[in-house]
Amino acid sequence: MQPLAGVRVLELGTFVSAPFCGKLFAGYGAEVIKVEPPEGDIARAHGPFRAGKPDRETSALFLYLNTGKKSVVVDPRTAAGREAVVALASRCDVVVENFRPSDFRALGLSYEVLRGANPRLTLVSITTFGQSGPYASYRSNNLVAFAVGGQMFITGTADDGPVKNGGYQADYQGGLNGFSAGMLALLTAERDGIGQHVDVSVQQCMAPVLESGIPYYSYLGRWSPIRRGNHMSSFIGIYPCADGYLGVHVMPRNWRPFAAAIGRGDLLSDPRFATQADRTAHSDDLMAEMYAWAADQRKRDVYARAGAGRAPITFVHTMADLVDSPQLNARGYLQRVDHPVAGEALYPGPPWWIGPAGWATGRAPLLGEHTEEVLRDLAGLSAGEIAQAGAAR
Amino acid sequence: MRAPLEGVRVVDLTMVWAGPFGTRLLGDYGAEVIKVEAPGQWDLLRALGLIPREEPRWYNRSAYFNHNNRNKYGLALNLGQPAGRDLLLRLCAVSDILVENYRADVMDNLGLGYEAVRTANPRLIYVSMPGHGKTGPEKDFVAYGSNVEQLAGLVSLSGYEGGEPLKTGFSYGDPMAGTALVAAVALALRQRRLTDEGQYVELAQRENLGMFVGEHLVDFSMTGELRPPLGNRHPHFAPHNRYRAAGEDAWVAVACEDEEQFRALCGVIGQPELADDGRFTTNAARKANEVALDAIIEAWTAARGHYEAMHLLQRAGVPAGAVLTIPELMADPHLRTRGQWVRQTHADAGTWEVEAPPWLLERTPGSVRLPAPGFAEHNDYVFRELLGLGAEEIDALYAAGVTADEPQPDLHR
Structure with a gap:
């Protein structure tokens, strides 16, 4: 039995942070329903692509971040789409999202709205600046988060200036922190029968983990501005x-x-x-x-x-x-996963081992592959309502 | 309001950073964490506090240690002696979680491998956090923080454009493993509610961090391409860089993802006509002309402070962020408003500010209840209250060197 057997997650996630969180939920056994707008998660438009040319089903970034999920096309920018989102949330244990708070509210969505539909619901919000505070409405992305989280200043050399680490490291930190925080809240909701809103600010997660930087500065007043490169x-x-x-x-x-x-x-x-x-x-x-x-x-x-x-x-x-790697191959960490359009590829996982059957990688869904099944069976929508919910604004 | 992990007791055998950071998070969210050190094998971070060893109880004043070990009790116990091992098993019998990050063979050599501990408590969740894992041809290799990120593949993808692979600015894999520990423990606790059984959980640090670059592995296995480091640039988006701001070594990051944001940027820097300049009208065009574009943007940022540039751009809807230093992080008004830094008082170390629990769970928030333990500070609590030992038994433990009130001072020179 997988650790998250019986848990259902609705992912309103875009690009990297919330999708990585959703991927971890799916890998450990939750049913994860990913809501995508009609044009698909923006990660589908990012390469690298299998054959070098854009194809929304062969983006390595999307394929990796969305293993084991179902894809449901709903446009939350329309009234019918928004209603479908709320109906789905009422049938889920966890919602994971990474909208800017003001953008989420602009869709007519908020913790209060979702709680009204489902008091047991855990809402995990992953953003750079969090849900409150003077920068809460500021826009962000991986580069901006890496800067305001303090990791950029200490990376690189004195001469060449601060530099980010490879890939989407701030976004991945957001996704992992969201999963750990979300798991605590899920445990608590299952214990108490009441959900809550979990506010994960990537800046807040990143700032304290600069090795001895904060402890030495806060306690001793010592700080070195030198970037030491390699x-x-x-x-x-x-x-x-x-x-x-x-x-x-x-x-x-x-x-x-x-x-x-x-x-x-x-x-x-x-x-x-x-x-x-x-x-x-x-x-x-x-x-x-x-x-x-x-x-x-x-x-x-x-x-x-x-x-x-x-x-x-x-x-x-x-x-x-x-x-x-002899080590990674001996441990079964490189998992070969097939995909109907992209074909076979190697996927790393699990991040940690919890029982022999704790983790399953699965494959990424095609855009809208599960729209009908999920909206009909879970949200109880008619064929006409399903078409309306998925129609672009 | 009961904290998420209230009633969960953790036996913490971890040292240095990855493990202690993770068990501290468990403590932040309500677990009772008992940190076990030995008189002759205590946490290296106690020695890295920059406090001269001539000063009284210098080993209790390391801020590096105290930040990563708050919300824990401290027990001194030599696991290498049979009496120490037996007491640890008794402690496991009344606990829920054991976490260790020793080299792969150490716990087995101590007679404290999973099977031994399971016999003492079948409901116990036993988490190992080795660098490479407990199996495989490299299991006994030594790997510290900067090694882990090399093994995960991250370093090969990091660096300046056209430059060498670059390390991160810190032992990045450590806090990521610690953060993952919380989820791993929560998953096992959920499973235990369903099965009433504990289990063995293995968190290999290189594997955990490998998940942070997974799209590159998928990419390579599909295309055979190795992607060189891109510095601060992005494969598709431009502008996407950090720019020099006024002041010494001051920088602001700016990254536009669409035409609307770029148009706003052009307005803020006083050059609205750029948005209709053929070199910059689409992401693809901007990417092709990003060097020229960077020069234009930097001419504007260089004339103002990094925060000023960030606020001006953000108010117009442009993603921008000051490249913050450690002092700036501690002064940042946004983090201050969100309660990021909280005052804490420690018997030997005094009063200073530490980071708050990182995640805001509005109904069941984390808390800072205990400062980090002095060495052996809670021997009495553990021996008397948790294990029910009498005064004579405890005296015998001190006499035999199974425990002590002070660490042996010559370690970690």
Whole structure:
């Protein structure tokens, strides 16, 4: 039995954050109904596409983020569409959405409206700025969230300026935080018989997790504005090697096995590198040693040798390396999923293992694939009403 | 109002960041979390507080530790001694959750693997948070924060346009694993309500973070293409960058997703005619001419502060955000209004501001009830009240070194 057997989720999600949250609900066993406007979730218009040319059924972004869901075409901008959304919400345990709060209200939707239809409902709202406060009506997206959440300023080098991380990292953080918060609220609703509104602000989730940044500043008044690029220090950083990049992360206890793994036992008796404080004080010297060592190394050789000797050295895995990874393949983390239009592809998952049958990846739905089934059976709409709910404004 | 996890007791064997951040979230939302350290094996974050070891109880004053361990009780117990192991199993017998993030073989070596603990309490949910997982050829490899993001594939996708792969600015995989812990625990608790049985949950940190770049794996497996880093740019949208603002190292991010937002941007920067300039009329055209467009935008942003630029743009409907520093995050009026920072008092560390529970559950909110525990601060509570030990038994534990009131000072040098 999957952990979320019997749970039904309505996803009013666009692009990445709420869809990722919905994907996690679906993966762990909930029935997830994704409402899409007639033109489809905007992620369908984003590539990369299977054959390189736009096709709303072959976007890698959409395929990945919407595994295991049903797709129902409803245009919430029309009266009939809005009524269909409320009717669906009345039959669900959880609604996940990522509209700007004022845009959600403009559709005639709000927690109060949905609670009126279903007092047990958990509404999970995932936005950059949250449901209240002076910026609540501001617009946002992954780049803006990454900036106001504090992660951009600390990423990159002093010379080249702040930079975001690859892909949609702020949006993914929103989706995962929404899932964890939503799961707490769902547990609570099942316990108490009453739902609630869960306000997840991505900025609020991101700001406190900057390692020691907030603790040191808040408690000690210390703060360093320096962006350190690929080197937090000489012993925590990335070095180019013959066929890629190696990453080292040496804590005090790892210094001895690390020196052994790189074949530099002589460093252990070098007084410049005797303690972590010494290594920090002579960081430039150690970094020069690291660059020289790494240059002619091969990434898989080093990784295997370091692993066997319990030295914290990894290599920067590309997508090709993930596909080839002995570890990920041995664990069944790369799941081959077929799709009627896009064909087969590899999907990562689960994010964590909960029983042998805890997770199922499923495939992404075709646009509107389940419109009739869901609106008829769940919302009780007639054929005419179904057509009206899905008609574009 | 009962908190979401009220009545749930957590035995927390985790150290450093990923695990403690996750169990702290469980505590924020009502769980009773008992953090177990040993006199000779205590949390590294206690040593990373920048407090000189000459000062009294320096190990209780690390803000890095105290932020990630509030809402927990502290117990000192040496699990390597039979008496310590036995007491841990007794504690598990009256608890709901155990969380550990040791290297893959450690718990088995201690005789505290899942089967041993299940025998003590079949309803217990046992969560492991290893880097690679408990199975597979790399299970015993060491992986810390910056390693995890390399293994997840994220670093290969990050960096400046045309540049090297780039690490994140922090040990990104750690808080993501901690955040995921809450969902994993909640899922297992729900399942336990249905089956009345606990279970084993395994959260491999590289796998959890791999989910954050999953579309790239799908893409590669379909097309065979490896996508280079794009810096602050986007495959389709333009403008999509961060721009220099007035002041030292000050920046504002601006990202338009449609013509309406771009038209608004042109109005704010005083060049409405740009919206009808053939170079910029569609996303595709703007993307093709983004270098020229960036120069135009930066000429405007560079003349004003990052917050000023953000507010002017946002009021016109343009997505924009100041690139905030740590001091700015703590002063940000929006976060202040939302109650992001709350004062907390700690017996040894004094009074300062810490982050509030991150998610606003309006009916059953999180709370900061307890400051982080001093080392061994709640030995008495656990030994007497939870385990029912008498004074003589407790004295014997101290005498045998199974517990202590102070950590051994030479660790983590």
